[in-house]
Structures are given as structure tokens and as C-alpha cells.
Amino acid sequence: MLSKSLLTFSLITLSYIGSVAVLSTLTTGCDLIKQDKSLSTKKAEKIVNKWKASRSGTIEIAGVRENPDNTAVATLQVSNLIVKTNMLGTISEQNFSGPGEATFSRYTDGSWALTGLVFGNNLFDSFFVKDLNIKDD
Incomplete structure (x- = not known):
């Protein structure tokens, strides 16, 4: 019982x-x-590699810094990246190696999007890629 x-x-x-x-x-x-709403180095690298998919070279993420305004900046190290530039209507390809930064925005659902890239050290020999909206999966 x-x-x-x-x-x-x-x-x-x-x-x-x-x-x-x-x-x-x-x-x-x-x-x-x-759902982890922070931007990890691995997630940032995945999003940046979506942009880089059709380009040669490598982009490594050294680190990510999140800001209180729902943005983040990733420090990049680039090797042999072919970048197309448009100088006064003339399009050319340049091989770039050196530092860079990627900027990200966080949406209200917690997802992140790559919004811009900068390659180079100073204004005169830097490459800017603006107005991106490449989201993570």
C-alpha cells in the first residue's frame, strides 16, 4: 500500500x-x-563576413565596444582586401591591409545590423562604406 x-x-x-x-x-x-542581445565578436564577424562574401582578403574582429545608444563599434584588422573606390567618377580597385572599424545598430527586437565600415588610418587614405543595413540571422 x-x-x-x-x-x-x-x-x-x-x-x-x-x-x-x-x-x-x-x-x-x-x-x-x-536570446542574447549583446553583440559578441563572433556575431560581429559573421555580419561583417556577409558584406565581405564576394570580396577577397580577410577581416578579423579584434574586439567590440557597445555604446549606451544601441550602437556598437568593432575594431577590425584587414589583410589584402580588394576595395573598389570612386574618386571623382573614376572607379578603381585597391588592395588594402591595415586597421578598420565597423559600426552596428541594435533594433528593438534585439537584432544587430552592420551600418558602416571604415578602412584606414586617416581621412586622406581611408575607405568608407556607408548606409549599409546588413542584419544578423
Whole structure:
């Protein structure tokens, strides 16, 4: 008799715990808790590589700094990247190696988008890629 009562009590307990878990998942929006809204180096690299997909060379992310205004800046190190430039209507390709920065914006759903890239050290020999909207998956 004791073992039948213990078995019944165990089943009731398991059923209760399972229903509490399901209810808490439904009411707290479990997917929002699991979603990491910060911009990791790995995620930034994935988004930058979407832009770089049709270009030769490598882009490595040295680090990411998030800002309070829902933006982020990633420090880049670039090797042998072929960049098309448009100087006064003349389009040319240049091979670039050196430092760079990628800028990102965070949307209200927590996703990130690459909004711009800068390659180079100073204004006179830098390359700017603006008005991007390349999102993460």
C-alpha cells in the first residue's frame, strides 16, 4: 500500500513540476530570455563576413565596444582586401591591409545590423562604406 501511494504522489509531483515549467515558459517569453542581445565578436564577424562574401582578403574582429545608444563599434584588422573606390567618377580597385572599424545598430527586437565600415588610418587614405543595413540571422 505504501509503494502505491508513493508512486501516486511521485506522478502527481512530476505532473505539477511539468505544468509549472510549461506555464512559466509561456508567461515569461522564454525565447526572449534565451536570446542574447549583446553583440559578441563572433556575431560581429559573421555580419561583417556577409558584406565581405564576394570580396577577397580577410577581416578579423579584434574586439567590440557597445555604446549606451544601441550602437556598437568593432575594431577590425584587414589583410589584402580588394576595395573598389570612386574618386571623382573614376572607379578603381585597391588592395588594402591595415586597421578598420565597423559600426552596428541594435533594433528593438534585439537584432544587430552592420551600418558602416571604415578602412584606414586617416581621412586622406581611408575607405568608407556607408548606409549599409546588413542584419544578423
